[in-house]
Amino acid sequence: MDEIARIAMIARVLAPGRGEAERVEGIEVAIGDDAAVLLAPGGGHGAARPARPARMVWTIDEQVEGVHFRRELATWRDVGWRSFQAAASDVAAMGAKAWCALSALVLPDSVDDAALEEIVSGQADAATAVGARIVGGNLSRGSGFSIATTLLGVCDRAVTRAGAKPGDGLWMAGQVGLAACGLRALESGRAIGPDIMPAVDAWRRPVALVNVGLAMAGVASAAVDVSDGLARDVGSLAEASGVKAALDASELLSDPALVKSAAAMGLEALDLALYGGEDYALIAASPVPIAGFRRIGGIEAGSGLVLRTRAGDSSVLVRGFDHFGK
Amino acid sequence: MDEIARIAMIARVLAPGRGEAERVEGIEVAIGDDAAVLLAPGGGHGAARPARPARMVWTIDEQVEGVHFRRELATWRDVGWRSFQAAASDVAAMGAKAWCALSALVLPDSVDDAALEEIVSGQADAATAVGARIVGGNLSRGSGFSIATTLLGVCDRAVTRAGAKPGDGLWMAGQVGLAACGLRALESGRAIGPDIMPAVDAWRRPVALVNVGLAMAGVASAAVDVSDGLARDVGSLAEASGVKAALDASELLSDPALVKSAAAMGLEALDLALYGGEDYALIAASPVPIAGFRRIGGIEAGSGLVLRTRAGDSSVLVRGFDHFGK
Numbered sequence: 001m002d003e004i005a006r007i008a009m010i011a012r013v014l015a016p017g018r019g020e021a022e023r024v025e026g027i028e029v030a031i032g033d034d035a036a037v038l039l040a041p042g043g044g045h046g047a048a049r050p051a052r053p054a055r056m057v058w059t060i061d062e063q064v065e066g067v068h069f070r071r072e073l074a075t076w077r078d079v080g081w082r083s084f085q086a087a088a089s090d091v092a093a094m095g096a097k098a099w100c101a102l103s104a105l106v107l108p109d110s111v112d113d114a115a116l117e118e119i120v121s122g123q124a125d126a127a128t129a130v131g132a133r134i135v136g137g138n139l140s141r142g143s144g145f146s147i148a149t150t151l152l153g154v155c156d157r158a159v160t161r162a163g164a165k166p167g168d169g170l171w172m173a174g175q176v177g178l179a180a181c182g183l184r185a186l187e188s189g190r191a192i193g194p195d196i197m198p199a200v201d202a203w204r205r206p207v208a209l210v211n212v213g214l215a216m217a218g219v220a221s222a223a224v225d226v227s228d229g230l231a232r233d234v235g236s237l238a239e240a241s242g243v244k245a246a247l248d249a250s251e252l253l254s255d256p257a258l259v260k261s262a263a264a265m266g267l268e269a270l271d272l273a274l275y276g277g278e279d280y281a282l283i284a285a286s287p288v289p290i291a292g293f294r295r296i297g298g299i300e301a302g303s304g305l306v307l308r309t310r311a312g313d314s315s316v317l318v319r320g321f322d323h324f325g326k
Numbered sequence: 327m328d329e330i331a332r333i334a335m336i337a338r339v340l341a342p343g344r345g346e347a348e349r350v351e352g353i354e355v356a357i358g359d360d361a362a363v364l365l366a367p368g369g370g371h372g373a374a375r376p377a378r379p380a381r382m383v384w385t386i387d388e389q390v391e392g393v394h395f396r397r398e399l400a401t402w403r404d405v406g407w408r409s410f411q412a413a414a415s416d417v418a419a420m421g422a423k424a425w426c427a428l429s430a431l432v433l434p435d436s437v438d439d440a441a442l443e444e445i446v447s448g449q450a451d452a453a454t455a456v457g458a459r460i461v462g463g464n465l466s467r468g469s470g471f472s473i474a475t476t477l478l479g480v481c482d483r484a485v486t487r488a489g490a491k492p493g494d495g496l497w498m499a500g501q502v503g504l505a506a507c508g509l510r511a512l513e514s515g516r517a518i519g520p521d522i523m524p525a526v527d528a529w530r531r532p533v534a535l536v537n538v539g540l541a542m543a544g545v546a547s548a549a550v551d552v553s554d555g556l557a558r559d560v561g562s563l564a565e566a567s568g569v570k571a572a573l574d575a576s577e578l579l580s581d582p583a584l585v586k587s588a589a590a591m592g593l594e595a596l597d598l599a600l601y602g603g604e605d606y607a608l609i610a611a612s613p614v615p616i617a618g619f620r621r622i623g624g625i626e627a628g629s630g631l632v633l634r635t636r637a638g639d640s641s642v643l644v645r646g647f648d649h650f651g652k
Contacts, residue, residue: 040367124340
């Protein structure tokens with residue numbers, strides 16, 4: 001099974017049954033979105049709940065050495081920073097304020113005390129940058145290094161992937177394709193010139209757009225963050241909403257930093273924009289503009305994902321980073 | 327550094343500074359207890375909070391193949407079950423009701439789809455057993471198999487490790503030493519006879535005492551679960567409370583299942599009781615009895631941990647499972 005099929009299988013196994021649905025209260029969104037959505041247990045869980053309880057969004061992300069990063073391409077502090085921002089981006093994608101986090105580290109012997117302090121410092125820097133605090137965690141020995149980060153956010157209403165409507169615009173905050181270009185540059189071992197430096201920074205030090213995401217509240221009909229590539233993540237929004245998404249190629253190529261770094265690396269900027277992940281841009285569907293977002297396409301009746309170019313439309317292959325794909 | 331020193335270093339790096347303390351509200355207990363304690367963001371985070379907001383307790387635990395389990399000693403379903411119960415026990419130790427969980431799996435190629443379904447089924451069984459539901463998670467590829475489980479619980483007031491007072495009794499729910507004896511039996515490869523079977527079951531299928539733990543609310547002055555061994559975990563309670571804990575050896579040897587299985591394996595029952603982990607017993611300090619708990623000692627002025635025997639007192643070495651100790 002590929003990753004999507006595995007997640008569908010897991011959702012089936014974990015679906016309420018045998019009476020849990022009745023017993024476990026306060027679950028608004030479970031598996032399948034950027035984060036779970038819970039009703040805050042305000043003043044007595046389940047009982048005397050206020051008319052409009054606060055929502056909590058809750059995510060876990062894990063970064064594994066050799067899969068999500070190679071140690072020689074980033075400092076330990078970068079590794080800590082990146083792992084935290086990856087989780088924070090899921091909270092941003094729900095339109096929630098980042099609140100608290102826990103982190104579970106698996107440490108091989110090769111991670112010494114000084115390295116551990118750098119990793120944790122990177123996590124702390126990232127938490128501070130998004131206004132959150134790390135309040136606990138777990139340490140374990142293991143042969144491979146990994147960081148799992150779980151983050152709680154708070155909002156009045158969470159913006160899920162489902163809800164985009166034909167006629168909505170498709171809006172983006174942040175950049176796409178740059179981090180993938182930066183990773184390719186680091187992997188190539190070449191000298192990093194000024195045209196490529198912004199791309200390398202985008203990969204080493206991504207910033208989850210938590211504060212920008214708050215502007216979606218009450219406006220966006222659906223949202224997703226770009227972690228696995230624009231095509232795949234917008235494709236998942238379209239699928240969850242039961243609509244077609246159309247991306248405007250010229251808008252994707254309007255980022256000078258992407259165009260310059262792609263040219264310096266001899267790569268196709270459009271390919272990077274569609275399939276490069278880990279920039280943590282935010283994508284929202286909305287009938288009206290959103291502060292901090294620019295329009296990159298629109299929502300239509302139908303299904304799937306199309307790319308609008310001056311030459312005409314072409315349907316886009318919804319591929320991206322798949323942990324278990326062949 | 328050993329594990330305790332590493333956690334102290336991490337707590338120092340993550341301590342509020344640079345203004346976060348002011349910005350991040352609702353944190354009652356951070357690093358250093360069985361779980362973090364948060365004030366539920368009831369009806370408007372921070373603003374119009376009710377006079378007695380609900381508390382949430384929040385933990386993350388990670389089980390790593392080759393460290394916490396060897397695949398040949400347990401079924402995949404056991405592995406899923408055990409990983410969930412380990413996290414649930416932290417919630418039980420705070421006197422909270424288990425609510426929702428997320429799980430992050432790192433899967434090597436050797437874990438096929440059928441194995442994954444068994445693992446998730448074991449997690450789901452365990453969640454149902456403690457009245458919780460798994461509402462999301464993360465899948466990643468990796469060379470080593472691991473499961474990180476993060477669990478939220480709800481309570482009116484969390485029972486922390488700090489707060490035990492001289493004169494309190496030391497009370498225990500559940501058993502100690504049995505799981506360690508069962509693991510030794512499995513590792514020995516010997517045939518499992520009826521005297522050893524309860525010990526093997528204790529290791530393969532531990533049950534977090536979440537419902538029993540609810541009886542501590544409003545009664546216990548401090549509590550901890552036994553994951554790393556009674557001596558180490560009671561030692562941590564004594565240290566956090568600034569008191570001395572005294573264990574009664576005869577009470578620790580009053581469990582016939584432990585005595586029989588230890589004898590069958592040729593092991594010292596007292597040694598297993600003091601230093602064996604992963605049974606997930608609950609230990610509470612309380613001036614009065616607690617339903618479901620039996621007395622195993624008391625709290626006195628002073629510091630450290632002593633063992634009371636008919637022959638006299640002996641101070642107990644506070645050792646136990648240390649991930650990074652030499």
